[in-house]
Amino acid sequence: MTNRQLHDVLAEAFVAEGVDTHFTLLGDANMHWGTVMAEQHNVTTVHARHEHCACAMASAYAYVTGRVGVASVTHGPGFTQLMTALATAARGRIPLVVFAGETPTGAVWTLQHIDQAPLALASGADYIPIQNVKHALDRVREAFTIARHERKPVVLGVPTDLQRVPYADAPEYVPSTAIIPHTEHITPDAQSIETIAKMIESAQRPIVIAGRGAVMAGAKAQLQELAERGGALLSTTLPARCFFDGDPYALGIAGGWSSDAAFKLFNACDLVIAVGASLNGHTANAGRLYPNAKVVQIDLNPEPIRDGRVVAHYHMRAEAKAGVEAINRRLSKDGATRTGYRTADVRRAIEQSADTATYPIEVGTFDPREVVRAIDHVIPKDWFVVGGSGHCAFFAATNMRDRPPELFASIRDFGAIGSNLAHAIGIAAARKDRKILLLDGDGSLLMHIQELETIRRHGLPMLIVALNDGAYSSEVHKLRADGFSAKQVQFGPTDFAAMTRGFGLRGQKITDLAALQRLFDEHMAGDVAEVWDVPISGEVLSTSFRRELQRH
Numbered sequence: 157m158t159n160r161q162l163h164d165v166l167a168e169a170f171v172a173e174g175v176d177t178h179f180t181l182l183g184d185a186n187m188h189w190g191t192v193m194a195e196q197h198n199v200t201t202v203h204a205r206h207e208h209c210a211c212a213m214a215s216a217y218a219y220v221t222g223r224v225g226v227a228s229v230t231h232g233p234g235f236t237q238l239m240t241a242l243a244t245a246a247r248g249r250i251p252l253v254v255f256a257g258e259t260p261t262g263a264v265w266t267l268q269h270i271d272q273a274p275l276a277l278a279s280g281a282d283y284i285p286i287q288n289v290k291h292a293l294d295r296v297r298e299a300f301t302i303a304r305h306e307r308k309p310v311v312l313g314v315p316t317d318l319q320r321v322p323y324a325d326a327p328e329y330v331p332s333t334a335i336i337p338h339t340e341h342i343t344p345d346a347q348s349i350e351t352i353a354k355m356i357e358s359a360q361r362p363i364v365i366a367g368r369g370a371v372m373a374g375a376k377a378q379l380q381e382l383a384e385r386g387g388a389l390l391s392t393t394l395p396a397r398c399f400f401d402g403d404p405y406a407l408g409i410a411g412g413w414s415s416d417a418a419f420k421l422f423n424a425c426d427l428v429i430a431v432g433a434s435l436n437g438h439t440a441n442a443g444r445l446y447p448n449a450k451v452v453q454i455d456l457n458p459e460p461i462r463d464g465r466v467v468a469h470y471h472m473r474a475e476a477k478a479g480v481e482a483i484n485r486r487l488s489k490d491g492a493t494r495t496g497y498r499t500a501d502v503r504r505a506i507e508q509s510a511d512t513a514t515y516p517i518e519v520g521t522f523d524p525r526e527v528v529r530a531i532d533h534v535i536p537k538d539w540f541v542v543g544g545s546g547h548c549a550f551f552a553a554t555n556m557r558d559r560p561p562e563l564f565a566s567i568r569d570f571g572a573i574g575s576n577l578a579h580a581i582g583i584a585a586a587r588k589d590r591k592i593l594l595l596d597g598d599g600s601l602l603m604h605i606q607e608l609e610t611i612r613r614h615g616l617p618m619l620i621v622a623l624n625d626g627a628y629s630s631e632v633h634k635l636r637a638d639g640f641s642a643k644q645v646q647f648g649p650t651d652f653a654a655m656t657r658g659f660g661l662r663g664q665k666i667t668d669l670a671a672l673q674r675l676f677d678e679h680m681a682g683d684v685a686e687v688w689d690v691p692i693s694g695e696v697l698s699t700s701f702r703r704e705l706q707r708h
C-alpha cells in the first residue's frame with residue numbers, strides 16, 4: 157500500500173506482535189487505527205461501553221492466556237477513564253499494551269487535551285509517547301517488550317495528527333518476541349535443596365502453600381508428595397483455590413479468607429513452604445496468618461518484599477515442579493515420612509472446619525453460603541468461574557469445591573469493585589471453548605452494568621449470578637462495627653431480572669434454590685447470556701469479616 161499512513165504501520169506492528177484480539181472504545185484518536193485493526197487485519201475487536209471496561213477486559217484476557225492484552229482508547233476523557241483498570245493491571249502484574257490517542261501536536265488548543273503520561277505513571281503503568289514517525293516502530297516494540305518482560309501495563313501515546321502522516325517506506329517490524337532473552341531452564345541449586353530439606357526435617361508443624369505458579373506448572377502430585385514426606389498440611393492462595401480439594405490434609409485458602417480452623421493451624425505453624433506464590437498481603441493476611449513460622453519461598457522470580465512485608469527467610473529460585481521434585485528426591489533418601497502436622501486431631505479439625513455460624517435470614521432471601529453451594533451443584537466442572545469483589549465474594553470463593561484452579565479467575569489486585577463483568581467478557585473472548593460463570597455483588601454489577609449490552613452484541617455465552625442484598629454490605633458491616641448507621645449504603649434490591657431482559661438477555665429472579673437445575677437446563681437450551689438475580693441476606697458475616705471486626 158503506497159498511501160500507508162502511520163496508523164496503518166502501527167496496526168501492522170501490533171498484528172506482528174501476535175495480537176488477534178483487541179478491546180476498545182473508539183473515538184477521534186483511535187478510530188482509524190482501530191478500524192484498520194478490525195477490518196484490514198481481522199483482529200477480533202470487542203467494543204466496550206466504557207474505557208475502564210475495555211482495559212479490564214484486556215487485563216482478564218491477558219491473565220488467562222498469558223499473552224499481552226491489548227486495549228485502545230481515545231485521547232483525554234477516553235484516557236482518564238482508565239485509571240482504576242490500569243492500577244489494577246499494574247498491581248496484578250498483568251502484561252498489557254494500551255494504544256491511547258493523544259490530542260494533535262499541531263493544534264493551538266484542543267478541548268480534550270490532558271497530560272496523559274503523569275496519570276499513567278501514577279497508576280503504576282509505563283507511558284511511551286510516539287513523537288516521531290521514524291521511531292514509532294521502536295516504541296511499539298519497546299512497549300511490548302516491557303509489557304511481556306516486566307509484566308506490566310504500558311500505554312503507547314500517539315497524537316492523532318501523527319497517526320495520519322504518510323509512511324510508505326516503513327521498515328519491516330521486528331516483534332518483541334525476537335529480542336526478549338530466552339530464559340534457560342533453571343536447575344534447582346543443590347545447596348538450597350539441602351537447606352530446605354533440613355528446615356523441613358526440623359519443623360514440627362509445616363504447611364505448604366501453593367500459588368498460581370504451582371498450578372501452571374502442574375505440580376499438584378509433587379506438592380502432595382512433599383507434604384506427605386515432610387508431615388505438612390496443604391493450602392493454596394486464592395488463585396489456586398481448590399487445587400488440593402479432596403486431600404484430607406488440605407486447609408483450603410491461605411490468608412484473610414482462611415477458615416477459622418485453618419487460621420488457628422496457620423497461627424501455630426512453624427514452617428511455611430510457599431511454591432509459585434508471591435506471598436502477598438492477602439495470602440499472609442498482612443503478617444497475621446503465620447507470625448511464628450520460618451518461611452521458605454520457591455519461585456522463578458522470588459521477590460523479597462511484597463505489600464510492605466519481607467515475605468520469606470529463605471528463597472530458592474526454581475520452577476515449581478522441578479524445585480519440589482528435587483526436594484522430594486532428597487527427602488526420600490532416608491525413606492521415612494514424618495508425622496509432623498498430620499495428626500488425628502488436626503485431621504479432625506480440618507474435617508470440621510465448615511462455617512456453621514447461624515444468622516437470622518430475612519424472609520424472601522437466602523443464606524449466601526447455601527446459594528453458592530446450590531449453584532456449585534448445578535454448574536458443570538468444566539465451566540470457567542469468575543469471582544466477584546464485595547463482601548459476598550468470600551462466599552463465592554469458599555463454597556465451591558473440586559473446580560480446576562486453571563478455570564478460575566479473580567482479579568482483585570487494587571481492591572476495586574465494578575470490574576468483574578468486564579473480566580468475564582475478557583475471559584469469554586479468550587476462552588471460546590468454555591461457558592463462563594460470574595458471581596458478583598449487586599453493587600459491583602451495577603457500577604458497569606452497561607456491559608450487558610456488550611455481552612449481548614458479541615453473543616458471549618455466560619451465566620451471571622447477582623448476589624443481591626440490595627446494599628454495599630462490605631460497608632454495612634464496617635459501619636455497624638464502627639458504631640454508625642448503615643442506612644447510607646442500603647439502597648434496596650435492584651430488579652436485575654427485568655433490567656437484564658431490557659438489554660435483550662435472559663433474566664431470572666431466583667425464588668427457590670431447588671429450581672436451579674431446571675433453570676440451568678432452560679439456560680442451556682436458551683443459548684443466550686443470562687442473569688440470575690438471587691436475593692441474599694445481608695446479615696451473614698464472612699469468616700474473614702468476623703475475625704477482622706473482632707480485632708477492630
Ligand SMILES: Cc1ncc(C[n+]2csc(CCOP(=O)(O)OP(=O)(O)O)c2C)c(N)n1
Pocket residue numbers: 240545546547548549571572573574596597598599600601625627628629630631
Ligand atoms: C471502585 C470502588 N469503589 C468503592 C469501593 C468500596 N467498596 C468495597 S466493597 C463495596 C460494596 C460492593 O457491593 P456489592 O458488590 O453489592 O457487594 P457486597 O459487599 O454487598 O457483598 C464498596 C462500595 C471499592 N472497593 N471500589
Ligand SMILES: [Mg+2]
Pocket residue numbers: 546597598599623624625626627628629
Ligand atoms: Mg451487595
